[in-house]
Amino acid sequence: MKKQVIIVGGGAAGMMAALVARRQGAAVTILERNPRVGKKLLVTGNGRGNYTNIEVELDCYYGNNPHFAADALAAFGSKETIAFFADLGITPKVEEQGRVIPLSEQASSILDVLLYELKAIGVEIVTEAFVRQIRKEGRSFHLKLEDGRVYTGEAVIITTGGKAMPSTGSDGNGYTLATSFGHTVTKLFPALVQLKLEGPFFKQIQGVKVSGAAELFAEGRLVAKDRGDLLFANYGISGPPILQLSREAGRLLQEGREPVLKITLLEKFSPEELTALIRERFQRGARKTLEFCLVGLINKRLIRVLLQEAGFTDLRRHAGEVSEGEQQRIVQILQDWRFRVRGTKSWPSAQVTAGGVDTNELDPKTMESKLVKGLFFAGEVIDLDGRCGGFNLQWAWSSGFVAGRAAARQLLSRDG
Numbered sequence: 186m187k188k189q190v191i192i193v194g195g196g197a198a199g200m201m202a203a204l205v206a207r208r209q210g211a212a213v214t215i216l217e218r219n220p221r222v223g224k225k226l227l228v229t230g231n232g233r234g235n236y237t238n239i240e241v242e243l244d245c246y247y248g249n250n251p252h253f254a255a256d257a258l259a260a261f262g263s264k265e266t267i268a269f270f271a272d273l274g275i276t277p278k279v280e281e282q283g284r285v286i287p288l289s290e291q292a293s294s295i296l297d298v299l300l301y302e303l304k305a306i307g308v309e310i311v312t313e314a315f316v317r318q319i320r321k322e323g324r325s326f327h328l329k330l331e332d333g334r335v336y337t338g339e340a341v342i343i344t345t346g347g348k349a350m351p352s353t354g355s356d357g358n359g360y361t362l363a364t365s366f367g368h369t370v371t372k373l374f375p376a377l378v379q380l381k382l383e384g385p386f387f388k389q390i391q392g393v394k395v396s397g398a399a400e401l402f403a404e405g406r407l408v409a410k411d412r413g414d415l416l417f418a419n420y421g422i423s424g425p426p427i428l429q430l431s432r433e434a435g436r437l438l439q440e441g442r443e444p445v446l447k448i449t450l451l452e453k454f455s456p457e458e459l460t461a462l463i464r465e466r467f468q469r470g471a472r473k474t475l476e477f478c479l480v481g482l483i484n485k486r487l488i489r490v491l492l493q494e495a496g497f498t499d500l501r502r503h504a505g506e507v508s509e510g511e512q513q514r515i516v517q518i519l520q521d522w523r524f525r526v527r528g529t530k531s532w533p534s535a536q537v538t539a540g541g542v543d544t545n546e547l548d549p550k551t552m553e554s555k556l557v558k559g560l561f562f563a564g565e566v567i568d569l570d571g572r573c574g575g576f577n578l579q580w581a582w583s584s585g586f587v588a589g590r591a592a593a594r595q596l597l598s599r600d601g
Contacts, residue, residue: 187212188596190589191328191338193316194359195222197578198564199344200299201585202592203308206342209593213308214336216328218315218354223296225346225353229578230284234292236275237266237582238575240283245576247432248569249371253544254580257552261586263579273298284574311336319362321557324599339599340592342552342561344585347538348373349565359566360542366557369543371568374439375535376432377577382421382446382524386490391419393486398449399426401433401526403442409433415448420530422446428573432539434526444526450483451519459516467512471505478504483519491518537577541568551591552584559595563588 190206192199195217207213215222229235238245241263246254261269267277267285275298276288287294303310315331319341328336345359360370393416400410411426430446437444451459462482470478475497479488492500495514529535542562546555552567554560563584571577 188340188599189214189338190340190342190592190596191216191326191336192342192344193319193328193362194343194345194564194566195219195310195312196344196346196564197223197226197581198585198588199342200303201582202342202344202561202563202589204299204302204306205586205589206593207303207306207308209590209597211340211593211596214338215303215308215310216314216316216330216336217310217312218358220312222310222312223299225350225355226296226578227292228350228353229292229295230286230575232292233286233290234295235284235286235575235578236270236295237263237285237579238283239263239267239279239285241576241579245572246569246580247376247539247571248541248544248567250544251569253547253549253567254569254583256549257583257587258579261583265586266579266582269582270295270298273302282574316358316362319365321366321559324559326559339596340559340561342563342585342588342592343566344562344564344581344588345566347541347565348532349375349377349535349538351532355538355565359562363542363562363566366554366560368546368554368556371540371543372439373538373540374435375529375532376435376539376570377428377536377573378431378435378534379418379423379530380421380427380431380434380446380526381528381530383527384421384524386493387417387421388419390417390486390490393417393484394424395450395484395487398452399424399430400447400449401430401437402445402447403437408437408444412452421524421526422448425573428536431529432570435529435539438526438528446524446526448522448524449520450487450522454520456516456520459520460513463512463516464509467504467507471503473504474500475502475504475507476500479515491515491522494518494522536573537570538565539570541566541570544568550587552588553591553595559592561588561592
């Protein structure tokens with residue numbers, strides 16, 4: 186009888202590990218707590234399936250040791266991922282910023298071809314199988330499920346995900362399993378998540394979307410920046426640039442520091458150009474009210490809030506009465522609007538988990554535990570997370586690939 190690789194978690198990393206291990210010749214079983222595998226995969230890329238990025242580099246990843254990803258990405262990077270899925274039937278479509286989605290623009294296409302291949306090559310998938318405990322006796326692992334069932338295998342790959350999107354089954358159980366074997370789990374916090382900002386006016390501007398630049402500061406030093414569509418909400422702010430900055434904001438908050446967010450609403454103008462533009466608008470519209478004079482320049486729902494933030498109390502004043510010094514306050518707020526970051530949204534809103542199983546305790550070439558032979562990890566459960574845009578799924582494929590390959594080879598070499 187073939188020795189068994191047991192995979193705990195049927196997400197992206199788990200399915201990749203299963204396919205690779207089975208193709209190497211091992212018997213493979215996936216234990217998935219949900220009624221179906223790949224639940225989180227369906228929401229990637231807003232349902233369009235952003236499954237990798239052609240611009241994958243090490244500096245796209247974070248964690249206590251981002252360099253840990255180097256070997257896995259070299260073994261199975263974005264080129265290999267695109268080729269792998271093309272072989273399964275996915276025609277790639279490269280979009281802006283290197284994002285790669287199926288030509289069908291459906292995340293379900295990725296899951297469909299993975300499920301077809303898993304079934305075709307004989308991977309056993311057991312759903313509604315919540316692993317509560319794993320014990321190792323000799324060379325065998327015994328996995329006890331919540332309902333009392335027990336599965337036995339000679340290698341185990343934990344691919345349970347993190348704590349982000351708990352509705353998909355990610356509740357941190359993988360960390361409990363890891364610590365039961367003596368592994369260290371680094372500090373966990375939500376990443377790729379919206380920011381909560383300090384201010385009394387957000388209910389007035391919730392739903393307003395603008396294109397601008399976002400910069401994150403700590404103690405006056407620039408920490409991270411990005412640009413694109415920014416979306417105000419009743420708690421603060423969202424949008425792709427904010428998600429990109431949120432990891433650093435979360436880290437600073439964890440360290441007890443106070444991050445500050447700077448928003449530039451009109452970034453295409455130099456300060457001198459914007460000063461001239463405001464002066465010209467106020468001269469031409471001298472008989473208009475201060476508030477109405479900005480209509481057509483910025484979103485109407487922002488005008489009142491911005492002027493109040495700039496220190497104006499009487500918004501019915503005529504524009505012609507506004508001094509150059511007061512105009513400069515308007516220029517300043519349009520290009521340097523600052524907010525104190527008071528927190529991030531919580532796990533249900535986060536796309537990924539920052540932190541996880543300590544990479545110092547794993548072999549970067551195989552994802553095997555340095556503490557327990559035959560125990561492997563892959564995907565989000567590890568202390569490694571990426572930027573928004575396909576980088577986290579690429580890590581799932583890469584780490585799943587090397588873990589599945591190494592686990593199968595280890596068992597087959599014992600058989601030999």
